[in-house]
Amino acid sequence: MKRIDRIYAYLVEQSQGKTLDEWIRIEGFTASDIAKDLGILRNNVSAELNKLLRQKRIIKIKGRPVHYLVKQIMEDLLGTKLPEDQYEYENILEVTGGQSPDPGNGPSANHDTAWETNPFDDLIGSKTSLKVQVEQAKAAVLYPPHGLHTLIVGQTGVGKTLFANLMFNYAKLAAPFMDEDAQFIVFNCADYANNPQLLISHIFGHIKGAFTGADSEKDGLVSKADGGMLFLDEIHRLPPEGQEMLFYFMDTGTYAKLGETERNRNANVLIVGATTEDPESSLLKTFVRRIPILIRIPSFEERPAIDKIEILKFLLAIEANRVQKPIKIDAESMKALIGNTSYGNVGQLKSNIQLVCANGFLHCLHDDVITIHFKDLPSELKNGFFYFSRKRQEIQELSDLIDSYLTVYPEGENKALFEEDPYEPDFNLYNIIEDKVSFMMEQDVSDEDINRFLKLDIDIHLNKFYNKFSSYALNREKILKIVSEDILNFSEEVQDIVEKRLKCKVNERFLLAFSLHLTSFLKRVKNQQVANYTNIENVINDRPQEYQLSLDICKMIGEKYRVHVPVKEAMYLTILLTSLIDEQKAEQVAILVAAHGFSTASSMVSVVKSLLGESNVDCIDMPLDMDPKYVLEEMKRRVKEIDMGKGVLLLVDMGSLTGFGDVITQETGIKTRTIDMVTTALVIEAIRKATIMEMDLDDIYESLKEFRGYGSYQMESKPRETGKPVKPQAILSVCSTGEGTAEKLKQLITRLLKNIGKTNIAVIPLPINEVEEKKEMLMQKYDILLAVGIADPKVQAPFVPLESLFMGDGETQVTHLIQNHQLLKQPPRSPAMVREMTEESLNEFLTFLNPKKVITAITAFVTALEKIAERPFNNASKINMNIHIGCALERMVTQSGLIYKNDITPEKTAKIKKYKKAAQIFEDQLKLKLSDDELYYIADMIDHLSAEQTAAVR
Incomplete structure (x- = not known):
């Protein structure tokens, strides 16, 4: 039997016996389902389904994912012929002519009011992407006699709490067991995850004397929710004994308070749990079996374009009502959000919308309409626009649904569907802004200063509030590219325990370092490799609290992954924990750069920060027409701000700036030294000596007086004039054990060195517990260029943190640091990490083209684009651009190129001529030609690259 016949026979066989109501609920078959059941590649299944579609033997239901139905079977069920010229439908109801499941056949037949006033109608997607979930929820609350306990599964922020609240509202209308005065009780199990006794007490209550501090009897949430619904968020954080007590209550309707021996209390409660985890791995199997209904809420990414736009409009309408002004937003901003x-x-999305609306409100203080333009968005939000570079179908759908501008008016209720929203700040930002505007206007403060002060307010009130969501999630997303989600989830749980037990914050690289350490340990166990543990018993005495915590973590690892964890692993964990605990930064010399010109000083400092990261450095630009007295006052103010107790080094260019140091010291009491003829290289060297080598002010000054830059020549390999032999060069890789993670780091750095033609530099793994013992020996034996890893070994060389190497422009940092140290000026080749990540991504997106074959041509094309744009792109932009171009080439193969729908200006036409010339490389090497439409989209991508997205170094 041919493959196409196998697939059609499968569709017919699986369709037998299904009713119209069932088809409305399941919508049809997906290509993935068919591929899985028949053992055929999904791409091949899709190709055969398209053939069947052209033969008019099946019909297609659009959506995400696409569903297919056998046309003849649907016609038999409907008792009528479907149109011959139509084989694609927007949804299943369009096929059935608007028919919906017969309420007379279901448990809701006696509750007509539920169909008339359905709370789920307020839920965006209830008739599209959430239709099946809504039907499941209705079935759960209407099932006799007391409904079915339910588990809602979905990522953070998809609306699990909202969905549970709508279930409750629907139950109050339609469920016979729930009265009007029934309560919806919400409890987050994570709040007491580390105190099982207290957590169980909150849920079931306790009697007097049940535990220390239980001075009186107390009812639990089960008692309060009697006759209603108890929503347990993050239910996977319930300890096993809590799950057992809960599933006994679900089975029998009886429970006991904490401290009681017999379960003689009764309550009628519908339990709804929510989790971000896989229930099979995070909950007891006996507990999961007691929950008959499992509802999976799709992520925002999985929702169709129409749902995304409706959610965006709804959230904008909330802000319009808050501020009582219309909000006008352009299409590019909507796509970016x-x-x-x-x-x-x-x-x-809600937090981002509040941020852009607050900024828009600030910029439109005296306008009747708040206008949001793409150019005014924060750079991190602009990145969202480039997400669509590899989503051809979705950006086409959004472009079809979005006009050039959308205006939302403050009309109607448009209030949040659920009050308990963790993403809702407990303040009204617009009121804060208006109050401060009124106050400052009364004080005759200029509009420019008002905007500056209020911009700071937005950062303080809103950015910090949402930082707990966004920065955490962003880091999480990046770490998941390196370790498995199960490992990361466990590491997050460990981080929470560490911070609570040690009563301090761990630094930002904890999750990455611990995840990598755990991954390498489990890999060793799986491969039955024995680690070469060194003698580190002294940590037991030096860090008893951390060691005891490490023992407990090792026990958790053993229980979760069912492995034996050696005692010495706890010792290594102790060292790892110690190195990752945030400590107050040591005092160091501060640097202030001042130079004539509008951006001379700030440009130098910007370059230095991009190479070495944030340091205790500030800058002052001095336009030629600026009064020197003003500059002096500003320098005094900045010196006071940045001084950390060890003085301030002033790096200036010329003129009056060279004489300000003595005046500043005399009037502020802060010691300063001044070096003139400032250059970018001088600033780099000053910061390196201040932060990495921790030198004193006078020592830095003396060492830099004669500094004239790193030079522009190739360093000779002959011995120095002193006659001492040249030491071999090395990079230190600081890790937890010297194995696993260290090897991964070593491989990565070796690739980077090979890419810049420096294969003679050794990469030396250095376990963190051996740093103090071995660093002096290593410094004597090697010329150490830099260190990378989980902690700075303080070896008088630059340090690149682990997270910067994996997540940021760490490759660029390493390259620059090595080149500067070696006085090299030849340009490096295309970054290895960019190429590697591009290939990995294109392997997922391309079907017909071989990423290894096309990547060279793509890289050359992007290099040509940089020359045309007259600015280099950073790594992130290059990766986005490479992937977009790879997908564009694939579209040329399949003849499904994008159609450009934006305005074509003469400027764009002129650019396209240059792009066409550069794109000739694809015709020469691949025999493929990019269409003008695709080139116009590439031009748009380059036009929208913000200053933050391009490298400042030229």
């Missing part, structure tokens, strides 16, 4: 919602889901 939607595209930026790559984590955090609807909750994150």
Whole structure:
């Protein structure tokens, strides 16, 4: 039997016996389902389904994912012929002519009011992407006699709490067992996850004397929710004994308070749980079996374009009502907001919308309409626009649904569907802004200063509030590219325990470092490799609290992954924990750069920060017409701000700036030294000596007086004039054990060195517990260029943190640091990490083209684009551009190129001529030609690259 016949026979066989109501609920078959059941590649299944579609033997239901139905079977069920010229439908109801499941056949037959006033009608997607979930929820609350306990599964921010609340509202209308005065009780199990006794007490209550501090008897949430619904968020954080007590209550309707021996209390409660985890791995199997209904809420990414736009409009309408002004937003901003919602889901979209609306309100203080333009968006939100570079179908759908501008008016209720929203700040930002505007206007403060002060307010009130969601989620998304989600989830749980037990915050690299350490340990166990543990018993005495905590973590690892964890692993964990605990930064010399010109000083400092990261450095630009007295006052103010107790080094260019140091010291009491003829290289060297080598002010000054830059020549390999032999060069890789993670780091750095033609530099793994013992020996034996890893070994060389190497422009940092140290000026080749990540991504997106074959041509094309744009792109932009171009080439193969729908200006036409010339490389090497439409989209991508997205170094 041919493959196409196998697939059609499968569709017919699986369709037998299904009713119209069932088809409305399941919508049809997906290509993935068919591929899985028949063992055929999904791409091949899709190709055969398209053939069947052209033969008019099946029909297609659009959506995400697409569903297919056997045309003849649907015609038999409907008792009528479907149109011959139509084989694609928007939804299943269009096929059935608007018919919906017969309420007379279901448990809701006696509750007509539920169909008339359905709370789920307020839920965006209830008739599309959430239709099946809504039907499941209705069935759960209407099932006799007391409904079915339910588990809602979905990522953070998809609306699990909202969905549970709508279930409750629907139950109050339609369920016979729930009265009007029934309560909806919400409890987050994570709040007491580390105190099982207290957690169980909150849910079931306790009697007097049940535990220390239980001075009186107390009812639990089960008692309060009697006759209603108890929503347990993050239910996977319930300890096993809590799950057992809960599933006994679900079975029998009886329970006991904590401290009681017999379960003689009764309550009628519908339990609804929610989790972000896989229930099979995070909950007891006996507990999961007691929950008959499992509802999976799709992520924002999985929702269709129409749902995303409706959610965006709804959230904008909430802000319009808050501020009582219309909000006008352009199409690019809408796409950026939607595209930026790559984590955090609807909750994150809400936070981003509040941020842009607050900024828009600030810029339109005296206008009747708040206008939001793409150019005014924060750079991190602009990145969302480039997300669509590899989503051809979705950007086409959004473009079809979005006009050039959308205006939302403050009309109607448009209030949040549920009050308990963790993404809702407990303040009204617009009121804060208006109050401060009124106050400052009364004080005759200029509009420019008002805007500056209030911009700071927005950052303080809103950015910090949402930082707990966005930065965490962003880091999480990046870490998941390196370790498995199960490992990361466990690491997050460990981080929570560490911070609570040690009563301090761990630094930002904890999750990445611990995840990698755990991954390498489990890999060793799986491969039956024995680690070469060194003698580190002294940590037991030096860090008793951390060691005891490490023992407990090792026990958790053993229980979760069912492995034996050696005692010495706890010792290594102790060292790891110690190195990752945030400590107050040591005092160091501060640097202030001042130079004539509008951006001379700030440009130098910007370059230095991009290379070495944030340091205790500030800058002052001095336009030629600026009064020197003003500059002096500003320098005094900045010196006071940045001084950390060890003085301030002033790096200036010329003129009056060279004489300000003595005046500043005399009037502020802060010691300063001044070096003139400032250059970018001088600033780099000053910061390196201040932060990495921790030198004193006078020592830095003396060492830099004669500094004239790193030079522009190739360093000779002959011995120095002193006659001492040249030491071999090395990079230190600081890790937890010297194995696993260290090897991964070593491989990565070796690739980077090979890419810049420096294969003679050794990469030395250095376990963190051996740093103090071995660093002096290593410094004597090697010329150490830099260190990378989980902690700075303080070896008088630059340090690149682990997270910067994996997540940021760490490759660029390493390259620059090595080249500067070696006085090299030849340009490096295309970054290895960019190429590697591009290939990995294209392997997922391309079907017909071989990423290894096309990547060279793509890289050359992007290099040509940089020359045309007259600015280099950073790594993130290059990866986005490479992937977009790879997908565009694939579209040329399949003859499904994008159709450009934006305005074509003479400027764009002129650019396209240059792009066409550069794109000739694809015709020469691949025999493929990019269409003008595709080139116009590439031009748009380059036009929208913000200053933050391009490298400042030239």
